[in-house]
Amino acid sequence: MKRYNFDEDHNMFRDSFRAFLQQEVVPHREEWREAGIVPREVYLKAGEMGFLIPQAPESLGGLAIDDFRFQQIISEEIGLCGETGFMPQLHSTIVAPYIMNNGSDFLKEKYIPKAITGEYILGVAMTEPDAGSDLAGMRATAVDNGDHYVLNGNKTYISNGICGDVFVVAARTDPTVPHAISLFVVEANWEGFKRGAHLKKMGMKSQDTAELFFDNVKVPKENLIGVEGQGFKYLMGGLAEERLICAIWNVGTAEYAFNLTKEFVQDRKVFGKPLSAMQNTQFKMAELRARLDMAIAYTDTLVANTNRGDHDSIGASQAKLLTSELLCDVADEGVQLHGGAGYMEEYPISQVFADARITRIFAGTSEIMKLIIARAIFSE
Template identity: 80%
Template sequence: MKRYCYEHEHLMFQEAFRAFLQQEVVPFRDEWREAGIVPREVYLKAGEHGFLIPQAPESLGGIGIDDFRFQQIVAEEIGFCGETGFMPQLHTTMVAPYILNHGSNELKQKYIPKAVSGEYILAVAMTEPDAGSDLSGMRSSAVDMGDYYLLNGTKTYISNGICGDIFVVAARTNPEKPHAISLFVVEGDWQGFRRGVKLNKMGMKSQDTAELFFDNIKVPKENLIGEEGQGFKYLMGGLAKERLICAAWNTGTAEYAFELTKEFVCERKVFGKYLSEMQNTQFKMAELRARFDMAQAFVDTLVANINRGDYDSVAASKAKLLSSELLCDTADEGVQLHGGAGYMDEYPISRVYTDSRITRIFAGTSEIMKLIIARSIFE
């Protein structure tokens, strides 16, 4: 299906970023997967080309392009290249906006330029062992000590947990109010900050995910993002873009899985016929193609709406829900149509299958998405 959402400058950016991924990322997928981490150099190279935080103003080193289509392109192309460890969409769309939108000028000047250049790798630390989607169960605390906050707590399942330099950390600042959460910028080399071992996951092997420990860290008052106790509002305010960028990543990855399967069934013969000539294969692929085009059109519409200032978190939840389910279905059908080969790790479809499963969990589980959508129907 031909898409009309991108203009000339977007297509140029897409072409440049796709070429960058083919040169600097795709050849090293197996190497990074074996190492379990992406080298810092790839972020530096991405920063040199202007692919990180393009929405940052020129005064902070960015391009100053507040057009969400550029962030959409980054997420789609990352999905389509088949590499799940390098996550500029996390860096650009999910973390940087907390500082850009709510941080003081001092915070922006201190951290954003080096994040744009790739010298700083960003991460967000919200999830805890007993508090995932339910942030009211958060136990990490930041106590006002006058000149600083004393931060204590544990975070888990943190993407970029090993390679990250700068963390946006959520902590409770008023134990009597469930949603009195504040956000802080914490540097990874501060005294009292400790990283756990890299967690061994089902998929996304090249993405470094870890536990983080905060033991009496003295956080300067100026590293508070926005106002104390307003962190929950800031987190909720970013969900529309975060979940929409997840949907863009999902559709890009689904397209990658679809193309892998299409190539295989066009080359594989069974009982003297190509798999692509069999009606079952044709029907399966036709259904996936139809669902993919519908999901893509929905995502494109929501991106256009965001550019108009319409931040519809319910619609973004729908996109995240449907695109993650579509991705998992595409990967599952791909493995099935590959037959025994699909279960072999040497075939990329096998990796897509294990990598994609987390998309129904992170950034809000499918069940949470359904709950949000249901509330919009019945309230």
């Protein structure tokens, strides 16, 4: 599908980032999967090239690119090459904005410059064993103790949990109020901060995921993000872009899976003809192609609206819902059309299938997306 929303600067940026991925990421994918983690060096190299937090102001070391299309390109290209370990969009588009949009000048100046260079790898710690999408069920607490807060609790399923240096941590500051949550910037080297198990997962094996424990961690008052008790508002404010960037990555990865399958069915012979000559194959691929192009058009529209200042949380929820289902469908049909080969790990489509499943869960489950959309329908 021809796309008209990118100009020469965008295309040059895309070419540069794609070349970076092909040189620094794709050749190392298997060793990273075996290790269960991406090396720090790749973040440092990305930082040198200006690929981390490009929206940050020049005063902090960023490129001051106030155009969400550049972040869209990064997320798309990560998906288009099938990468699920090195996830700079988590670092740049999901975590960094909590500090940049709501944090004090002190927090921005202390943490953002080193996050731009890749010296600090960022993560966000919200999910708990008994509180995922239901943030009101959060149990971690941060108690005011004069010149600092005392943070206690544990988090689980935290991306960048092993390699991360700095985390945005959500905790209750008033246990009597369900949504009185505050956000803090916490350094992994502080006393009382402990990493738990390096969790083994169905897919996305090179994206390190861990439990985090906070045992009487002293958090300086200046490391509170924004206003105490307003963390829930900040989290909700960031979810539109988080879900949109997830949707963009879903579409890029679905395109990658589609291309893997297209190549396979053209090469595979069945009854003396290419599998692609079979009507069933053609119909399956035609349906997926139509859905892919519709998803691309919708996410492009949401990105354009974001650039106009319209952070559409309902639209982002719809995009996240439909693209995660689309990705899982493309991966599933891809495995089916590969036949027995699709079940073998040596074929990339099998890895896409395993990696894709989490997209219907993270950043809000498909059920939560439906609930948000339904509420919007019936509140009109």
